[in-house]
Structures are given as C-alpha cells and as structure tokens.
Amino acid sequence: MAFDVTEQDFMERVVERSREVPVIVDFWAEWCGPCRTLGPALESAVAKREGDVELAKVDTDANQSLAASFQIQGIPAVKAFKDGQVVAEFTGAIPPAQIEQFLDRIVPSPADKLAETGDEDSLRKALELDPRNATAGVKLGRLLLQRGETDDALELLDRFPGDFEAAGLAARARLLADVGEDRKDGAGALTRAFEAWDAGDREAALEGLQSVVGETEDSDRLDLLRRVMVAIFTELGADDPLAREHRRRLAAALT
Numbered sequence: 001m002a003f004d005v006t007e008q009d010f011m012e013r014v015v016e017r018s019r020e021v022p023v024i025v026d027f028w029a030e031w032c033g034p035c036r037t038l039g040p041a042l043e044s045a046v047a048k049r050e051g052d053v054e055l056a057k058v059d060t061d062a063n064q065s066l067a068a069s070f071q072i073q074g075i076p077a078v079k080a081f082k083d084g085q086v087v088a089e090f091t092g093a094i095p096p097a098q099i100e101q102f103l104d105r106i107v108p109s110p111a112d113k114l115a116e117t118g119d120e121d122s123l124r125k126a127l128e129l130d131p132r133n134a135t136a137g138v139k140l141g142r143l144l145l146q147r148g149e150t151d152d153a154l155e156l157l158d159r160f161p162g163d164f165e166a167a168g169l170a171a172r173a174r175l176l177a178d179v180g181e182d183r184k185d186g187a188g189a190l191t192r193a194f195e196a197w198d199a200g201d202r203e204a205a206l207e208g209l210q211s212v213v214g215e216t217e218d219s220d221r222l223d224l225l226r227r228v229m230v231a232i233f234t235e236l237g238a239d240d241p242l243a244r245e246h247r248r249r250l251a252a253a254l255t
Contacts, residue, residue, distance in 0.1 A: 002026075002043050002055040007066045014056050018081035022053045022106045027070070027077040029061050034093035035076040042078070045099045052107040080106045115139065134163040141169050146198060150177060168231020171224040202232050206246045213253050222254065 005013050005025075014023050026042055028035035039057070046055040060067040060075055070079065070086075080088040080102070088105055111130035114122040120143055126136035137160050144153035150173045157173070160166035175190055193208030206229060213225050229250055236243040 001047070002039075002057050005056045005058055007063050010056075010058070010063075010066055014081055015084050017054065019084055021051070022080060022082045022087075024053060024055045024103075024106070025079045025081065026055065026057045027060050027067055027072050027075050027079070028057060029059060029075055031061075032075050038076045038078075038093040041093075041096050041099055045096065045103055049103065049107055053103060078102075082106065111136065131159070134160045134166060138163065138165045138169065141166060142198075145169060145173055164227075164234040165231045168228045168234075171227035171231075175221070175224050175228070197232065202236060203242055206232060206242065210246065210249055210253070213250065226250065226254065 003013070014025055017023050024042065024046060026035075026039060028039060042055060046053055058066060060072060070077075074091050076093060077091045078089060079086050088102065090102060094102075108116070109130065111126040111133045112135065114126035114129070115133055115136035117123075118139055120140065123136045123140040123143070126133050127140065130136075137156055141153045141157040144150075144156065154170055154173050157166045157170040172194060176194075189208050189212050193205045193212070196202075196204035196208060209225060209229050209232075213222065213229075216222050216225065229246065233240075233243040233247055
C-alpha cells in the first residue's frame with residue numbers, strides 16, 4: 001500500500017522506517033502525465049512484494065523544500081531508501097519490467113529468499129524460478145561436489161561463467177576429475193585443501209592450494225588452481241588480510 005508523506009513526517013516515515021524495511025519514494029505532482037502512468041505501476045509492483053518494501057509518495061508542489069533538498073529536477077523521480085540512505089534511483093516513467101528489475105536490486109526476489117535457506121530443495125526451486133540466480137547455483141553446485149556428483153555440478157556451475165565463486169568450484173571439479181588419492185601429483189593435498197574450504201577453514205585451504213601451486217608446472221592446471229583461489233578470495237572479500245596475503249603470494253608464484 002502507498003502512503004503520502006510530507007516534509008514534517010518524511011524523516012520518520014521514510015528515513016527511519018528504511019532501517020527496518022526498504023522504502024521507495026515516488027516524487028510526483030498532479031499535473032504530471034507520466035506520474036499518473038508510473039504511480040499505479042509502482043503500487044502494483046510494490047504490492048506483489050507483500051510487505052518486503054513500502055511505497056511513499058511525495059507531492060512536489062506541496063513539498064517544494066523537500067523536493068529541493070533531494071535535487072528533484074524532473075518528475076516522476078523515484079528514490080529507494082535503505083538503512084537511512086538512498087541506494088538507488090531513476091527519473092521518468094519506466095515500463096513494468098524495469099520497475100521489477102529496480103525492485104530486485106532493493107529487496108530479495110522469491111528466488112533470492114529460497115537461495116538464502118540453503119537446503120537442496122529450496123535451491124532447486126530457486127533455480128526453477130530464476131535460472132540465472134548465481135547464489136543458488138553456487139550453493140547447489142557445492143552440495144553436488146561434496147556428494148561426488150561432479151558431472152552434474154559442472155553442468156550447473158558452467159551456467160555462471162561471470163561468477164568467480166562458480167568458476168572456482170567448476171575448476172575444483174576439473175582438478176579432481178582425473179586424479180586419485182594414490183597418485184603423487186598433489187591429489188591428496190588438493191583433497192585436504194578442499195575439505196578445509198568446505199569446513200570454513202579458508203586459511204588452511206589457501207595454504208594447501210599454495211603448496212600445490214608451488215609444485216605445479218602445467219599452465220592449464222595452474223589456471224584452474226588460480227580460479228579456485230580467486231573464488232576463496234571472493235568469499236573473503238577484497239580487503240580481507242588473508243585474501244591480500246595469498247593474492248600476493250599467488251601472483252609471485254605465477255610470475
């Protein structure tokens with residue numbers, strides 16, 4: 001449901017409220033034709049989110065100081081507030097499909113919610129709803145790898161070539177596809193590194209992978225190892241000290 005806000009209650013009903021649930025603000029005016037097109041489409045899209053996001057409407061003619069404070073120069077103008085800050089915005093009337101895409105950036109989609117649960121049934125349902133949901137693909141791919149279903153994992157993970165975590169898990173599958181524990185080519189070290197990764201011990205995982213990198217000369221295998229480590233760096237975050245240390249060591253080993 002949409003509600004009107006003014007200069008007097010904007011702070012409470014939009015800024016403070018956005019710390020609990022995202023709030024979309026539609027800056028509009030009665031005389032604005034495109035506003036009358038966008039407004040109902042916004043209301044319909046927000047209603048489908050079933051309380052995951054709220055819609056506030058600001059009449060710019062009646063709240064000129066408020067519009068000026070947000071530098072509104074053309075209407076309709078839409079701003080999304082989350083945690084007290086503007087996190088996304090657009091100007092002008094856009095079609096319903098683009099409104100949905102805009103909201104997807106602000107609030108979790110049904111597929112995103114299913115992906116967050118992490119159990120296999122939910123992950124598969126998430127991918128049915130959104131075959132491009134990388135979070136669900138990565139989580140399901142990891143589960144398949146842990147069960148030894150390498151071919152199915154690769155088929156799934158290869159759908160997300162631009163995702164570093166998916167690429168790293170796919171590289172992991174390929175590294176172990178042709179080796180066994182009885183071979184002296186790093187298979188045992190790889191297995192232990194991957195077990196550490198699955199257990200959440202990324203430091204042990206990276207140390208194990210560094211040791212395999214140091215013993216590997218084959219360029220294709222080195223590239224697979226690099227992809228695996230980049231996936232772990234991505235999980236850690238770019239500014240994580242462990243990621244920075246091992247990124248430096250990996251770069252030195254590959255030069």
